[in-house]
Amino acid sequence: MFSVDDRRPCKPPTRRRSESKCEGMKRANTFLTLAAGILVLMGAPHLDAQTSGGGSTSGKVVMLPKELELRLAVNALPKDLRDGASILALESTGYVKARTGTNPFTCLVSRRGGNFYPVCFDEEGSRTILPAFADDAVLRLKGASDAEVERQLAAGFEEGRYRPPARPGIAYMLSPATYLLEGGRLTRTPPHTMFYAPFLSNADIGGLPDKTAFVDRPGPHGMIIVIAGQKEREALFAESQALVDEIERIIGLK
């Protein structure tokens, strides 16, 4: 999960144990490079993000038909967990609960940082990380620029509205219909699983983005990323090919 804002000039670290923005950016770029490499192998397309006209805004908020948004949201989970998950759907005023589930996961199609991907948080992530994702989309719907969104989210942390997870947990991003901005274009990214790792750095775990588990977005909402295995990625893609095609047609990319 990366925002265009990750490409701002580097800042020194502001929190103990966190990497500088520059280090985080380098890691993020490495992940994107890895993702792009995998995608080239998979023959995935690069997708042009459509701009809203604001020069500093990474892209307009992509809206989906509700039924498709719900199907895409739970596609981030392992198959056996999909039926029991809660789902949030984005409407013109923000996310609304579309389904109350029976397992600990809440799924949504995130527009965080101008990206576009389904993600499912367990209860701890839903309590602590998800609110920032939801507010990001609301600000974007109101026309806020990337810089404004990031400023608002940073203020939210300072004011205690957003917090780091207080216990370990998981967020799933196993859908092949996962798109991150790269050079202003949405690019399909490999399915992965994330583990909450507030304030952890790659130095702490020997993280090497193209070789091992690694830390993404070091800071209060930092995560350890584990990319799905090659055969597992192929199976996920085969299972969801129709959904991927549908999404890419709907957002005008096929």
Added chain:
Amino acid sequence: MNQRLLFGKWLLRRGGNFYPVCFDEEGTRTILPACPDDATLRLKGASDQEIEREIAGGFEQGKYRPSSRPGIAYMLSPATYMLEGGKLTRTLPHTMFYAPYLILTNDDIAGLPGMTAFVDRPGPHGMIIVLAGQKEREALVAESQALVDQVERAIGLK
């Protein structure tokens, strides 16, 4: 950071199992100390029950602690053996994430062993387990086949 200095590498016998594991600094500081104590007690002839009592006592006395931050332990060797029905059995290479702050259970993350990430040994040294992918497992076995053969001859599996 020097990767060779970051991880503590151990060949463990915890719980009567037999496997190589590498903890990052936090795991080396908090989780690892219980492992050599387990082996020492085992070498002295202690039973499984006595060892578990000793380890539990160590937590109560503050000798062992849960991890205080997230981190990783790698168990990616195909020469990894767990006791099953009293017999060492080869187990799948995997990566483990410390799940320590609270007593995390599979209920918290809807863990389904074999299908999703799942919690192993819920408690102060609990871990979330992620198995290596199928193709990656095959590559690990291929790369270490000679080592696996050598280890399995040594432990009587071959």
